[in-house]
Amino acid sequence: xxxxxxxxxxxxxxxxxxxxxxxxxxxxxxxxxxxxxxxxxxxxxxxxxxxxxxxxxxxxxxxxxxxxxxxxxxxxxxxxxxxxxxxxxxxxxxxxxxxxxxxxxxxxxxx
Amino acid sequence: xxxxxxxxxxxxxxxxxxxxxxxxxxxxxxxxxxxxxxxxxxxxxxxxxxxxxxxxxxxxxxxxxxxxxxxxxxxxxxxxxxxxxxxxxxxxxxxxxxxxxxxxxxxxxxxxxxx
Numbered sequence: 001x002x003x004x005x006x007x008x009x010x011x012x013x014x015x016x017x018x019x020x021x022x023x024x025x026x027x028x029x030x031x032x033x034x035x036x037x038x039x040x041x042x043x044x045x046x047x048x049x050x051x052x053x054x055x056x057x058x059x060x061x062x063x064x065x066x067x068x069x070x071x072x073x074x075x076x077x078x079x080x081x082x083x084x085x086x087x088x089x090x091x092x093x094x095x096x097x098x099x100x101x102x103x104x105x106x107x108x109x110x111x
Numbered sequence: 112x113x114x115x116x117x118x119x120x121x122x123x124x125x126x127x128x129x130x131x132x133x134x135x136x137x138x139x140x141x142x143x144x145x146x147x148x149x150x151x152x153x154x155x156x157x158x159x160x161x162x163x164x165x166x167x168x169x170x171x172x173x174x175x176x177x178x179x180x181x182x183x184x185x186x187x188x189x190x191x192x193x194x195x196x197x198x199x200x201x202x203x204x205x206x207x208x209x210x211x212x213x214x215x216x217x218x219x220x221x222x223x224x225x226x
Contacts, residue, residue, distance in 0.1 A: 029211070030211075031210075031211060033214075035217075040199070040222065041219070041220075042113070042201070042217050042218060042219045042220055043201065043217040045214070045216070045217075048214055088154065090154075092210040092211050093210075095167075095209075095211075096208070096209030096210040096211040096212065097159060097166065097167035097209075097210065098144065098156040098159060098167055098169060098210065099144075099156065099210060099215060100156070101153060101154040103153050104153065104154075
């Protein structure tokens with residue numbers, strides 16, 4: 001069964017610091033998603049990574065994908081309070097029927 | 112705004128009752144997916160429909176059922192509700208049938224509380 005593991009599950013950061021969230025998955029999927037969720041809200045699509053070596057950046061967030069290692073990273077640069085949210089990675093199940101989500105990383109940025 | 116519309120936004124009901132959650136996909140999208148998000152299980156895939164036909168099934172309880180209508184909106188029916196069914200239910204839609212080649216967009220969700 002496909003497993004998607006994120007770590008850490010909880011991250012408390014100081015404003016201005018850098019950190020990385022890791023997402024490991026067990027299938028050969030070459031499409032990976034990162035979502036942001038604010039409490040009780042919907043899943044906001046941040047990045048869609050489509051191939052090995054893909055790197056995308058938006059503001060203080062940068063995501064990368066290594067399909068050979070089955071690893072994606074979400075790097076946060078100079079964190080600000082507005083980035084506080086839960087971040088999920090997700091991959092398709094290998095058949096394209098569904099997305100399998102990681103458990104999520106709760107990010108808290110303290111000023 | 113993703114373009115996927117879910118109603119109602121909030122629902123409070125008693126154990127043993129039945130509710131219907133509604134989803135209107137983005138214009139032009141043929142696939143609809145239902146997910147359940149709970150504190151203990153995380154985000155779990157329930158079921159997918161494509162152009163009116165059931166396409167894939169996940170961990171959906173027998174007390175739950177869904178359908179997609181000719182106008183492509185979808186309904187998720189939850190019956191004999193239990194306290195443990197309290198969760199956020201998301202609908203997502205995509206143009207194509209295969210998530211290897213198409214992106215899914217999520218609605219705002221329906222918060223179901225069973226008391």
